[in-house]
Amino acid sequence: MTTDQTLGITIFCTITVVGVLTLFSVYLMIGMAAQDYGNRHERPKARGADRPSAGVLFWRALRRKCPICGRGDVLRGYFHMNQSCSGCGAVFWKNEGEWTGPMLIDFIFALAASLYAWAALVYFSYSVAAQLWLTGAIAAFGGIAIMPWSRSLWTMFLFVTGEIEVAPDPTK
Numbered sequence: 001m002t003t004d005q006t007l008g009i010t011i012f013c014t015i016t017v018v019g020v021l022t023l024f025s026v027y028l029m030i031g032m033a034a035q036d037y038g039n040r041h042e043r044p045k046a047r048g049a050d051r052p053s054a055g056v057l058f059w060r061a062l063r064r065k066c067p068i069c070g071r072g073d074v075l076r077g078y079f080h081m082n083q084s085c086s087g088c089g090a091v092f093w094k095n096e097g098e099w100t101g102p103m104l105i106d107f108i109f110a111l112a113a114s115l116y117a118w119a120a121l122v123y124f125s126y127s128v129a130a131q132l133w134l135t136g137a138i139a140a141f142g143g144i145a146i147m148p149w150s151r152s153l154w155t156m157f158l159f160v161t162g163e164i165e166v167a168p169d170p171t172k
């Protein structure tokens with residue numbers, strides 16, 4: 001094995017270990033939030049329809065749909081969010097500052113994508129110039145590509161942590 005290959009594999013393993021640890025802590029954090037969410041909704045007032053399961057929530061986030069009803073779109077365009085759900089009327093982001101969460105997701109995703117690309121480029125002995133340009137391009141592209149999903153995932157996270165309230169049922 002050449003030095004480049006050893007180096008490439010080392011970079012790859014390092015990112016993977018850090019990534020798995022990060023995902024695990026995020027999982028624990030969401031798990032705690034979800035437990036709170038379950039407890040809150042055990043109050044007699046809650047309607048059964050207000051409690052989608054974790055799998056349903058995740059599927060809705062992937063499809064960029066409202067976490068509460070699964071009908072309305074979270075996004076109006078690639079970069080723009082809807083203020084509220086067209087299906088159930090819930091307001092997605094009550095606070096102006098909510099863009100910091102999705103930005104963090106964008107950043108982490110872009111960083112991970114560029115680091116993995118870098119590991120591959122080192123492994124195949126690309127020149128330093130190619131390493132710089134390609135990792136930069138992949139970071140920029142990855143950061144933009146993930147944007148709609150970072151927003152819908154964040155909306156799901158806000159719902160799980162109780163930041164989004166279910167809009168009052170207009171038929172009642």
Ligand SMILES: [Zn+2]
Pocket residue numbers: 066067068069070071072085086087088089090
């Ligand atoms: Zn909705």
